[in-house]
Amino acid sequence: MSDKKLETDITIIGGGLAGMTAAIGLAEHGFEVAVVDMAPQGDLTAAGYDGRASALAFASCQLFEALGIWKHMEPYAQPILEIRVSDGPSLLSLHFDHETLGDGPLGHMVENRHTRIALFERLKEIKGVTLLAPERVAEIDRTKEGVTTTLTSGTVIKSDLIIGADGRGSLVRQHAGIPVSVIDYKQHGIVCSVEHEFSHCGIAHERFLPSGPFAILPLCGNRSSLVWTEKSHLTDTIMGLSDRAFESEVRRRIGDFLGEVKVIGGRWAYPLTLQYGQDYVADRLALIGDAAHGIHPISGQGLNLGLKDVAALIETLVDARRVGLDIGAMSVLENYGRWRTTDNASVYAITDGFNRLFSNDIAPIKLLRDVGMAAVDQVVPLKNFFMQHARGTVGDLPKLLRGEQL
Ligand SMILES: Cc1cc2nc3c(=O)[nH]c(=O)nc-3n(C[C@H](O)[C@H](O)[C@H](O)COP(=O)(O)OP(=O)(O)OC[C@H]3O[C@@H](n4cnc5c(N)ncnc54)[C@H](O)[C@@H]3O)c2cc1C
Structure with missing residues (x-):
């Protein structure tokens, strides 16, 4: 048992993409931070840990830039120049081109592993973050004066504030007794990467198949990341296919526009839910x-919303400290809570609606969505609105996402 004692301004539980970005951002703004993660650092950056790549909105990339992280990600970031959305074999489709806005790419695709490596690289360059991993939380005690986190190793951390960045099953959320609403889509997201003969030209494709969306997302080089949404009861069968049979199913869904296609690396399946x-x-x-x-x-x-939380929380805490307020006080934290719940609620609703609309093959609904897509494609202001959403530049944006310093 360790008898280590730490005193920091903030303890963050969870050193994933959101937690680690928050730690770096808070330390950059003068806070002392302890980050606790249950996974060893080596696991978090291993090729087999995650398998996902994330479409990072333009605004999220600005946050990484403002925090000095982007320079470590940029060599692995593939600009998204166009997005093409189609409904199965229907000829009606939607096409978003970054040139319409004339303001740089719509976003970038970065493998989560490279973002994690970039975060650890940035961590080496700055002061103010103590990473404790692998470590588990034994107890959290919140009082008027502060919060004490005891780890199973015996280490004790005293802080003014605890941040839960510990993912969907959050122990911190459970500890606080915050109820969560969950909708199970009974779908899984099967993720893998492919190498292909022809260039993707920076185009992201989203195809709506009866079981759900199938996304072909451009990575650096002649590689793409796939997110194949499938009904949960079929997922085990697909995940159990031989490499050859799996590759053949992947090729069948992609078609021939990328030439010869080969699956590289592993495959992962994530259960899909909406929970808040x-x-x-x-x-x-x-x-x-x-x-x-x-x-x-x-x-x-998903991650873009998380990064908005990060930027909003940093801004709230920096503003509070500047005027001498207690960063753990409910009156301060409520500003953050209100800001983010209002902004996120519309994204939950839109995302949920899209998935319901596009994950079914009932003829009248299919007709409605095809006509809807064709209409959006023709109405320039509507199209620009969707593109601004993809770039993450709408809503009440925290300063760091607007590329401004605090
Ligand atoms: C198939 C798929 C594709 C996606 N694509 C995109 C995309 O293109 N763009 C996008 O913006 N988002 C995307 N997302 C969403 C995105 O991946 C998540 O929103 C993001 O990874 C969440 O990051 P996080 O840091 O909040 O949580 P997590 O990544 O879950 O990290 C949580 C961390 O906490 C640690 N932890 C957990 N419990 C404890 C504990 N008790 N004690 C200590 N540590 C703990 C874990 O080890 C982990 O490191 C996608 C999601 C899926 C499933």
Whole structure:
């Protein structure tokens, strides 16, 4: 047993993409931070850990830039120049081109592993973050004066605030007794990467198949990341296919526009749900990222929402400290909670609606969505609105996402 004692301004439970970005951002703004993660650092950056790549909105990339992380990600970031959306074999489709807005790419695709490596690289360059991993939480005690986190190793951390960045099953959220609403889509997201003969030209494709969306997302080089949404009861069968049979199913779904296609690396399956905590804050406690909300990957917004939380929380805490307020006080944290719940609620609703609309093959609904897509494709202001959404530049944006310093 360790008898290590730490005193920091903030303890973050969960050193994933949201938690680690928050730690770096808070340390950059003068806070002392302890980050606790149950996985060893080596596991978090191993090729087999995650398998996903994320479509990072333009605004999220600005946050990484502002925090000095982007320079470590940029060599692995593939600009998204166009998005093409189609409904199975229907000829009616939607096409978004970054040139319409004339403002740089719509976003970038980065493998989560490379983002994690970039975060650890940035960590080496800055002061103020103590990473404790692998470590598990034994007890959290919140009082008027502060919050004490005891780890199973015996290490004790005393802080003014605890942040739960510990993903969908958040122990911090459970500790605070924050109820969570869950909708199970009975779908899984099967994820893998492919190498192909022809260039993807920076185009992301989203095809709506009866079991759900099938996304072909461009990575650096002649490689793409696939998110194949499938009904949960078929997932085990697909995951159990031989490499050859799996590759043949993948080729059948992609078609021949990328030439010869080969699956590279492993395959992963993620259960898909919509879940959101009814509060993001409690006394001396705040939730960020998937600990606060998890959405369907149909619009590639989950992590982008988490990064908005990160930027909003940093801004709230920096402002509070500047005027001498207690960063763990409910009156301070409620500002963050209100800001993010209002902004996120519309994204939950849109994402949920899209998935329901596009994950079925009932003829009148199919007709409605095809006509809807064709209409959006023709109406320039509507199309620009969707593109601004993809770029993450709508809503009440925190300064760091607008590329401004605090
Ligand atoms: C198939 C799929 C595709 C996606 N594509 C996109 C996309 O294109 N764009 C996008 O924006 N989003 C996308 N998302 C969503 C995105 O992946 C998540 O929103 C994001 O990974 C959440 O990050 P997080 O840091 O909040 O949580 P997590 O990544 O879950 O990290 C939680 C961390 O906490 C640690 N932890 C957990 N419990 C404890 C504990 N008790 N004690 C200590 N540590 C703990 C874990 O080890 C982990 O490191 C996708 C999701 C899926 C399923």
